[in-house]
Amino acid sequence: SLEQSISHQTRKYDYDLVVIGGGSGGLACSKEAAQLGQKVAVLDYVEASVRGTTWGLGGTCVNVGCIPKKLMHQAALLGTAVKDAKKYGWKIPEPVSHDWATMSQAVQNHVKSLNWGHRVQLQDRKVKYLNMKGSLVDEHTIRGMNAKGKEMTVTARNVVIATGGRPKYPTHVPGALEFGISMMKWPHVGLECAGFLTGIGLDTTVMVRSIALRGFDQQMSRLVTDYMEAYGTRFSWDAVPKKVEKLPSGLLQVTWTDTQSKQEHQDAFNTVLWAVGRAPETKTLNLKQVGVELNEDTGKVIVAADERTSMSNIFAIGDIAQGRPELTPTAIKAGKLLARRLAGHSSQLMNYDNVPTTVFTPLEYGCVGLSEEEAERRCGKENVEVYHAFYKPLEFTVAERDAGQCYIKVVCEGHGDQRVLGLHFTGPNAGEVTQGFALGLQCGFTYAQLRDTVGIHPTCAEELTKINITKRSGLDATVTGC
């Protein structure tokens, strides 16, 4: 009603904006809003994991996601580099071994410096930080509860929900909760972890129910797992875990069923790591009671293109929001743009199309745009032209490393200018390679423009500018040396 709307505008709230969740999205949104003159508070609280672990401000990415993942991936890459180094003339005394505690401490120290950095930044930007578990009383009232059970409430004109997700445990598998530890992000982080664990010298097995990297281009996914198998990671395909038991030796015995042969298998491990997906953190937010609608299947918050929920003053960003990529950069950007809109500075919406990403497995996979199967689904196979090439990074030659899975694929419209729909790259530094091409996709570049670009030599990325063999031709796509 008009009265309600006037009262909403003139009513005094404790804060212009309260953000529930101090992760990638929540922090970016709150800092931006404060910078634009809004009075902002952010609530962040980490419920201890089943194992009792907890962490500081910054959310999943900083504490238990992207950052530690990439650092440990780097640790593993360095192990490979040490092996390669000998071929390049370095005299390295054997045996070279890896110390988990050293790496773990170094990673934790960096994470803690990020926690501190965020604390200082919030204070600098005059964002009120509350280390409390937030929930909604009504659309303008937020309740916070601290670790000691003390409660308080604050009111806000606008609310942003950015509580992210937590890992799922396969609770139907006896022993899973009791004996296993869990993954924070999915679906690719399970593979990434298996990759770096293998890389630092640990005997690692990946148990896969059906396909790896669901949602990603499946040809590229196979190249990634083929490389991992050649590199030493064991794979149990079509495996469904049945139970986990602790043996007298202290080892964990895992029983699983092969869904193809229907046979049961058992093996013993020191650690069982579950990477079976994440569930949105909505249970304790009290969303339904306040009128915020959730998706029936996923449990995530339903949002419109402007991140608005079913309640006009409540918004959701990041992993908690239905249909959004579970990525840090999209949460950050969406948070900043939302803050600008709420402060009345802009009307720009977040563009979720053509978001580039990289899987940091031992052979990295970078991609932007559509997978081959998605392009064919949307346009029809006959209307899609796929250019591809198997290439060998120069660095692999002296190191005598197999480059069989180093591959590039550019998926284009089959007609006219052949606009690029998707770009896929497996190889070293895939993230660095893909980032620039994401800009090209944003600008709607065509195959001709790609071929017109001069390559930088000698690099792996230049192979993208030289790509010319189509899948359709059936010709050998292996690049020969320059």
Added chain:
Amino acid sequence: MAQYEEVEVHGYEEFCKAVSERKGKDIFAYFSGDKDEQGRSWCPDCVKAEPVVRGEMEHLPEGSVFIYCQVGDRPYWKDPNNEFKKTLKLTGVPTLLHYGTPQTLVEERCFKADLVRMMFTED
């Protein structure tokens, strides 16, 4: 009133000795340019920050240690290879840090009482 130990040291060796003699303790350290006979430091930011830091010391945790360290004269500090820069990785004075953690406040950040208090009171 918080009970903490205040230690005054001069130079890198004295600093390290003070730390090694207090193993297991919660140590906060404030690094400042040397003071002259009138008690004024050659470092103007250090002069500005000191009363702010001292003003928050009542929030120091029980049983903690506060080390006030004069690093040396200006030419010593300007040398990029001095031990504070090389080993402790200090980048400027004043620096207030929570020893053994990544928590540091450098230069202008030491002027902010709320940041100083945050360092003294948070994990």
